[in-house]
Amino acid sequence: MTINFFDNDLTSLHNKLINKELTATELTQATLDNVAHTDEQLNAFISTNPEEALLQAKKIDDAHDFSDILTGLPVGLKDNLATNGIQTTGASRILEGFKPVYDATVVSKLNTAGAVSVGKTNMDEFAMGGSTETSYYKKTTNAWDATKVPGGSSGGSAAAVAGGLVPFALGSDTGGSIRQPAAFNGIVGLKPTYGRVSRWGLFAMASSLDQVGPFTRTVKDNALVLNTIAGFDEKDSTSADRDVPDFTAKLTGNVKGLKIAVPKEYFGEGIDPKVASTVKAAIAQLEALGATVDEVSLPHTKYGVAAYYIIMSSEASSNLQRYDGVRYGFRADDVQNLEDLYVKTRSEGFGDEVKRRIMLGTFSLSAGAYDAFFKKAAKIRTLLIEDFNRVFADYDVIVGPTAPTVAYGIGEEIDDPTAMYLADALTIPVNLAGLPGLSVNAGFVDGLPVGLQIIGKPFDEATVYQTGYAFEQASRLFEQLPKIAKKY
């Protein structure tokens, strides 16, 4: 049998499992077939685990308890989420063959709910990049155009959902790594509030910025997945001890009276004019639905990229010290002594982008540079947070583009790190401030999707989803499918 995830959202699949129109085993097998059939083109997965997936599906069928919405539903996991006994590489050579001895908290939560992981998705090495081109293993392509990048760093998860290989996937977002690939692939991606979802078992890049979040084809599906993965975790000291509401509660389609702020800086220099006009048309549609829209200013936006690349690289250089070739993964040959082992393993095991960030971070934290760089960036972070606080005193959500352009060509920007870094300007401030941010499809430019970013107050994902849902239901852009959809 075949299954088409373009015609079936999570609720529809769930109902088919309950009504015995479909078994979890059939669904898992059909998903594995989808991957085998389509991933030759997309290269969204680094590895699949058919045996484990089918075994889990059989257990679910035997129990026939579909009380949880996610029971029996297939999922793709970004390859920086630890999966017990299943290779997890972070798309780095230095972790080739590494099998974690535990599950990340989000993975355990999905397992408990009965979701079936079919494989690990491609990404930029250690989530460092915006195009999934820094992966040691393969290059993923955009679901809409095989000559374009899928975005990144969670490009494999985004392409897998947009290409119809899986109904949902998890990614991680440190500076835009969920929202930007969601935008580039025309799907829905959420970076939750910092602390909303446990980071335990997510390979740490920048610990004060990282969050795990869902990729789905629709806003409602996204909220359903967040319902499962959110919540306090004693294993993550930064996890928030707060109640988890039902994130679908405000999906009414109604935004009458909602106060939307549009920062003028998000339409400034560097934004493709066609992207700007597509996003402005989407905002006008929200206004037509009854929301009030005002232009506001977030004056420190232009300093976000510099502050982010200092803070992120500093935290990353420290987090990545653990990869030394001693306890797991790749170890260099022909070494003379222990010091030599560390240096050779790291020099051969890491790719250039990872080395660049380790170098930037080590420099920013070094004697003589700490005050001028690391501490200065932390002060700019305070100013960025104060910008958001001032706007959120009067508004419910902030709306603008997710990325300044649509997906660019594979190989076009990879040799110019400064251009790549500046492309993150619209997503980065959200991570620095710890806010929730959603990307939904706003329309198309030259056949490629444009992302509408919706930013909310801390822990107010429900209003972010409410806004995204109202636009999605009014625009019905999810009905437009990439050519690859004809494969099913």
Add this chain to the structure above:
Amino acid sequence: MSETTISKEEVAHVAGLAKLAFNETELEQFTTQLDSILTIFDTLGEVDTEQVEPTYSVTENVNHLRQDVADNWHQKQALLENAPLEAADLIKVPAILDGEGE
């Protein structure tokens, strides 16, 4: 703030701190790239932050404490299976100093 530049010697020094080694070509390339990224960093000098407190984390928490009881520690075999080289139930590494025997 004056313009920050980074020399090849400084890049080599930072590489040493980060336990990375570069050949001459890589050193040239990383110096050029890091230098141009530092130009972006320098824009922060435009902002007066004299009276601003730094933010290092946005977490609401201070600390989560738990009972001091050992938990989740019977995993020696599983952990050793990931080690590139093991001997006598331990992870094996090369000598710390040159010339030390086995």
